[in-house]
Amino acid sequence: MTTLLAILMDGAIYASWLFLVAAGLTVIYGVMRILNMAHGSFYAIGAYSAASLVGWWFNSVGGNPWIGYLLLVAAALVSGLVVGLIVEYGLLGRMVGRDEILMVIVTYALLLILEDATKLLWGVDPYFTYQPYSFLGRTSIGALAFANYDLALVVVSLLVGCLLWLVLNRTHRGKLLQAIIHDREVAQAMGVDVKTMFAVTFAVGTMLGTLAGALTAPAISVSPGIGVEVIVLAFAVVVVGGMGSIGGAAAGAVLVGLTRAAAVHLAPELELFVIYGVMSVVLAVRPQGLFGRTLARKI
Numbered sequence: 001m002t003t004l005l006a007i008l009m010d011g012a013i014y015a016s017w018l019f020l021v022a023a024g025l026t027v028i029y030g031v032m033r034i035l036n037m038a039h040g041s042f043y044a045i046g047a048y049s050a051a052s053l054v055g056w057w058f059n060s061v062g063g064n065p066w067i068g069y070l071l072l073v074a075a076a077l078v079s080g081l082v083v084g085l086i087v088e089y090g091l092l093g094r095m096v097g098r099d100e101i102l103m104v105i106v107t108y109a110l111l112l113i114l115e116d117a118t119k120l121l122w123g124v125d126p127y128f129t130y131q132p133y134s135f136l137g138r139t140s141i142g143a144l145a146f147a148n149y150d151l152a153l154v155v156v157s158l159l160v161g162c163l164l165w166l167v168l169n170r171t172h173r174g175k176l177l178q179a180i181i182h183d184r185e186v187a188q189a190m191g192v193d194v195k196t197m198f199a200v201t202f203a204v205g206t207m208l209g210t211l212a213g214a215l216t217a218p219a220i221s222v223s224p225g226i227g228v229e230v231i232v233l234a235f236a237v238v239v240v241g242g243m244g245s246i247g248g249a250a251a252g253a254v255l256v257g258l259t260r261a262a263a264v265h266l267a268p269e270l271e272l273f274v275i276y277g278v279m280s281v282v283l284a285v286r287p288q289g290l291f292g293r294t295l296a297r298k299i
Helices: 002-032 039-061 065-090 100-122 131-135 148-170 172-182 184-189 194-219 226-241 246-266 268-285
Strands: 138-141 144-147
Touching: 002 039, 002 144, 002 148, 002 172, 002 194, 002 226, 002 246, 039 065, 039 100, 039 131, 039 194, 039 226, 065 131, 065 194, 100 226, 131 148, 131 194, 138 148, 144 148, 148 172, 148 194, 148 246, 172 184, 172 194, 184 194, 194 226, 226 246, 226 268, 246 268
Parallel strands: none
Antiparallel strands: 138 144
16 A cells, blocks of 8 residues: 555656646647647756845845745746747747748757857756755655645646646637637638747747746756756656647657556556657547547548
8 A cells, every 4th residue: 555655656756747747738739739849948048047136035045935935936037937938939930821831940949049048048967946945845745745835846747737728728818729720721711820829839938938947846856957857757747648639748748657667667667668668659649639529631
């Protein structure tokens, strides 16, 4: 029972992190049909922004710890908004309607540029922002102890998922986005300002990426290369769940998270394999992903 509880809890924590990382990627693809390779760089920018700001708050100011959490989120949202709008209006907005493969190449080039930009801005030395992680303490469940920060991450991912679902399904803007998703040309012909909606969508997706990085920063060493590491995992989750589906991203994150946790506790040598093994099995049975839709090809 202890092992089962450990697998369930570790799987839930890892799944919540995977969902936060993949949510922005799937939002951007679902609306704009851009497979954003630079999403990992947005994650890294959020982590660096939060680590530098929150580190300054705790180490130089010695301020209230609860304000540190507000600064953590603020750093993510501001950096994501600024970077997202710059990238959208400065680059991607000028390439609307281009071939999806070309957009992959463009965003991959952007990934390389942003990776070097983060090194120029923050250097190559690692940043450590452990205070928000340790301040919340730990909770014991039976013979197991879990960091409260990790448990809070599960709650945050649930809130983000519910908020995205409500916006897409219960608001006027969400209905417009769904119209664009189903048929961009018809939506534009009906008077929907597709260009503005794209800019807003890309900014939201970028902020989700930077938020994931900022919330992860207190639990890791923020160093060069973290963006490249997470983009592969994010793609795996999105592909398993179905490209462009929020529910699919959540289901993919849970499936991958629980499978990885089971491998860590029962067969550690398979940890690196199971994620891609799950992806291979799902694609072999359902190529469009668990929640992906089969789309008719336009001629």
